[in-house]
Amino acid sequence: MIHVGKIVAAHGIRGEVKVVPYTDNPRRFRKGGKVFVDKINDYLTIASCRLQGDHVFLIRFAAVEDRNRAEELKGSMLSIPKEEAAPLPEGQYYFFQLEGLDVVDEAGTSLGIVSDLVEGGANDIYRIDRGNGDYTLLPALKHIITKIDLENKVMVVRLIPGLLEACTYHEN
Template identity: 35%
Template structure:
């Protein structure tokens, strides 16, 4: 399992005082209020940044990092992901999982047949949709509902599903 989890991506600078506009990649953007520090993945190395101020603007989070006081200090970090350590992640409720832990897991049917590999998770308004790479049908979209998804075993890297009529 990944020890670092992505919570957002810096999209651009905000103003001239070193603030950045962040697109949150977490379910709950308000979690940024409680974050004290994040890790910035520059592509070459990882920087630990202390969060000095948090504001919200439309679907974005505006962050100010301690010691970064003008636009020139943060301009080079556009498109860089912001990460947190797993220990700083928001606790999950029952039947909730980190997407990064699910990608690549084997999917089998309740009949024990190989159904494919979980390729991606699409977040929609009503429920998530699992994109599964099926051996013969190609890409299959499966709703993440209790009627379809019977079991998710993160440590075992397996998901069991019931194939509803019309799914294939």
């Protein structure tokens, strides 16, 4: 499943919820669409959706008719099956495609496994788990990430001098 949004609050008295989207595709929340709601472990059908401000959707689900029911959904993650993800242009990837890839340098030395994505200001950052509690935060830049091979589950990175030392941490 791919997370496409999070319910952050109830809105009004008719069962609407405020959703912070995790997708750039606003059509994901179209009327009649279905999303999986983790708190109830079931799919809900979208009855209506409208934008509030720049980054919040007000969504009413067909099965949610009042504020009390909407309040129960607060904190829920909204997800879709991976198969329903919109196709991306060549060279762009969903995180679920990258998670678990073996990260190697250009010489083929294993650096660890892609475990998380941190959305940064200027660019995203991949967390690479290196074992023994060590992890490296690598910027998702084309001159650092030189190749992604989904078939062989490998991400190749170009290590500029000092990058590993500056970006490797130990979890306490």
